[in-house]
Amino acid sequence: MLLTGFNIAHYLLDKGHLPVDALLDGTFTAHQTSSRNTSYLINQGQPNALFVKQVPTYETDKTDTLRTEATCYWLANHETDYAGLRAFLPRYVDFDAQHHILLTEAVDDALSLNDFYLRHKTFPPALATQQAELLSTFHQTLSKRVQDGPSMRLFRRQLPTIFLWSAAGFASYGSRQSEAEQQMIRLITQNETYVKLLAAVREQWQATSLIHGDVKPANFLINADCLQTNQYDLRLIDWETADVGDPCWDAAAVFQSYLFYWVMHEPLPGQTALPTAGFSLDAMQPTMRQFWQTYAGLMPWTADEARANLRKTVGYCALKLIHTCYESIKQAPAMTPHTARLLQLSLNLLRTPDEAIRTVLNLS
Numbered sequence: 001m002l003l004t005g006f007n008i009a010h011y012l013l014d015k016g017h018l019p020v021d022a023l024l025d026g027t028f029t030a031h032q033t034s035s036r037n038t039s040y041l042i043n044q045g046q047p048n049a050l051f052v053k054q055v056p057t058y059e060t061d062k063t064d065t066l067r068t069e070a071t072c073y074w075l076a077n078h079e080t081d082y083a084g085l086r087a088f089l090p091r092y093v094d095f096d097a098q099h100h101i102l103l104t105e106a107v108d109d110a111l112s113l114n115d116f117y118l119r120h121k122t123f124p125p126a127l128a129t130q131q132a133e134l135l136s137t138f139h140q141t142l143s144k145r146v147q148d149g150p151s152m153r154l155f156r157r158q159l160p161t162i163f164l165w166s167a168a169g170f171a172s173y174g175s176r177q178s179e180a181e182q183q184m185i186r187l188i189t190q191n192e193t194y195v196k197l198l199a200a201v202r203e204q205w206q207a208t209s210l211i212h213g214d215v216k217p218a219n220f221l222i223n224a225d226c227l228q229t230n231q232y233d234l235r236l237i238d239w240e241t242a243d244v245g246d247p248c249w250d251a252a253a254v255f256q257s258y259l260f261y262w263v264m265h266e267p268l269p270g271q272t273a274l275p276t277a278g279f280s281l282d283a284m285q286p287t288m289r290q291f292w293q294t295y296a297g298l299m300p301w302t303a304d305e306a307r308a309n310l311r312k313t314v315g316y317c318a319l320k321l322i323h324t325c326y327e328s329i330k331q332a333p334a335m336t337p338h339t340a341r342l343l344q345l346s347l348n349l350l351r352t353p354d355e356a357i358r359t360v361l362n363l364s
Contacts, residue, residue, distance in 0.1 A: 001099055003038055003054050005030055012042065017050065017093065017103060037066070041106050049106035050093060063100045064156075065240035070095035070102045071154045072210075072239040081146045082210075084137040088235050107221050107235055114217035117261065120227065121278030125290035127222070130234045131254060132294035139209045139247035141300060155244045157207060162323045166198045180332035180339075184325055187343055197350035201315035206246050213241030215253035247299070248309050252316035254291055255361065258284045259317070260324055263341045285362035292363060310363070314353045321346040 003011060008030050012018035022028045022043065031041045042050040053069075055062040073092035076085035093103040117123070146152065170185045177185070188194050212219075221235040265279040296306040325342040329335055349356045357363050 002056070003040070003052065003101065005032065008040055008042075008052065011101075012050075012052075015094065015096070018042070037062075044106060045108065049108065051090065051104050051106045052101065053104075054099065054101045058100065066100055066102060067095075067097070068155070068242055069239040070097075072242050073102070073104060075151060075154075079151060081143065081149070081151070082138075087137070088134050089239075090235060090237065109224050110221040110233075110235070111224050112218050113220035113222055113234075116222050116226075117217060117279075122227075123258070123284050123287040124227075124232070125287050126230070127226075127232050127234070128254075128287045128291035129294050130232045131220070132291050132298065134234055134236060135212075135215070135247070135250050135254075136295055136298035139211070139250065139299065141208050142210070142244070152244065155210075155242070157244050159202075159205065160213070160245075160249060160319075162319050163202050163205070166319065166322075167202060169195075178329065178331050178333070180329035180335045181326065183335050184322075184329060184339075184343065187340075188322070191347070194347055194350070197315075197347075198319070201312075201319060201350065204246075204312050204315065207244050209244070209247045211243060211245040211247055211250050212236060212239060213243055213245065213249070214238060215250045215257075217257050246312075246316075248313040249316050251292075251295060252313045252320055255288060255313065255317045256320040256324065258288055259321065259345060259360070260342070263345060264328075264338050266338075266341070268337050281360070288361050289363055292361070310357060311353050314349050314356055314361075318346040318349040321349070 001007070001011070009018065009023060009028060013020065013023070018028070027043065027046065029041075029043055031044055033039045033041055036056075038054045038056050040052045042052060053066065055066050072082075072085065073089060074095065075082040076089050077092045089104075090107050091105040093105065095102050111119075113127075169189055188198075215236070219236060219238045221237060223229075223231070223233040226232045261279040262281045262284060292310065296310070299306070299309075301309060321342050325335075325339050325346075328339050328342070349360070
C-alpha cells in the first residue's frame, strides 16, 4: 500500500501507533512535507509526534536506500557498538519492511540548518563544534569486533556516485543531459590536468568507518531557539546513503556547504550585493576553522595523519563541488557564472590544496 492523506490514519491505527481517541477528539493531524519521498508529520507539536517516510515507488534503488536508513536507526537502538548514534538521531519507532515505511519521532520546534543559515545569515563557531562532535562520534575507526560482525553485511560498501562518474569519464552521467550538463562535462573532460587530479583523489579512498554519505545543511536539524538560548541541539537525518566508507568524505561535505554558500551568493563583477548577501568567506572561515580543529582533535589521528587527511578532505571537497554544480544545473539551458565558479573553485582546490588550506579554509 502507498500512504495517502486518506489512509495514513487507518494505517497508524492498525499498526498500533495511534490511539483511537486521537481520531475521536479531533486532535489528529497529518501534514505532508516536501520531499523526494512520501513523508508526513503526524500530530506535530503534540506529545509523541511522529515522522513517517515511505518511498513513492517500489523501485529497488529507492527501497534499498530507505532500508539502509532504517538499518542505522535500528542499530542505534539495539546494538551497543552503535549506541553513540542515539544522541543525535530522532528516536526510532518502527520499520515496515513489507510496505517500505519508516517511522521515527518528530523533532519538535526545529528547522533545517540550511533554513537557519538563510534566515539568520550567521555561522556560530559553537555550531561547528557540535557538527564536529557529532561526526566524530561515528567516524571513529571501526573496531575489529564490528568489522567482523554481522552488522557489516547490512552495508553495501559502495563508492560515492561522483567517484563512479569521474572514473568513467562522466560517460554514465545521464542518458538525457541538458546543454548545461554537457557544457560542464566538456569543461572537465577536456582539461587533462583536471582529469588526472580527479584520478589521484579517487585513489585515496579508505573505507574505515560508518559514514552518513549525504552530509549537508538540509539534513541537519537545529532547535529554532538556539540563538536565544545559546544551546545547539543538533540532529542528523536522512541516512539513506549511509555506508562503510572514508570519514573524510563527510568532513569534506561540511567544507563544501560553506563554500557553496560563499560562491552562490558572491556578487558578480559589476553586480550590486545580492538580496541574500551575508555569506562572505571571511564570515565563514572562523566556523570552518573551528569545525576542523575540533574534528581533527577528536579523531584518533597523529599530527601527521591529521595533516594528510586535511589534504585528502580538500580533494574530496573538490569532487563534491562538481556534484553540487550538477545539482544546480539540472535541466538548465546553460551554466550560470556562479555554477562555473563552482567548477573553477573545484579545480583550484585540486591544483593547489595547500594554498587552499591557507587562503580558503584559513587553516595553518
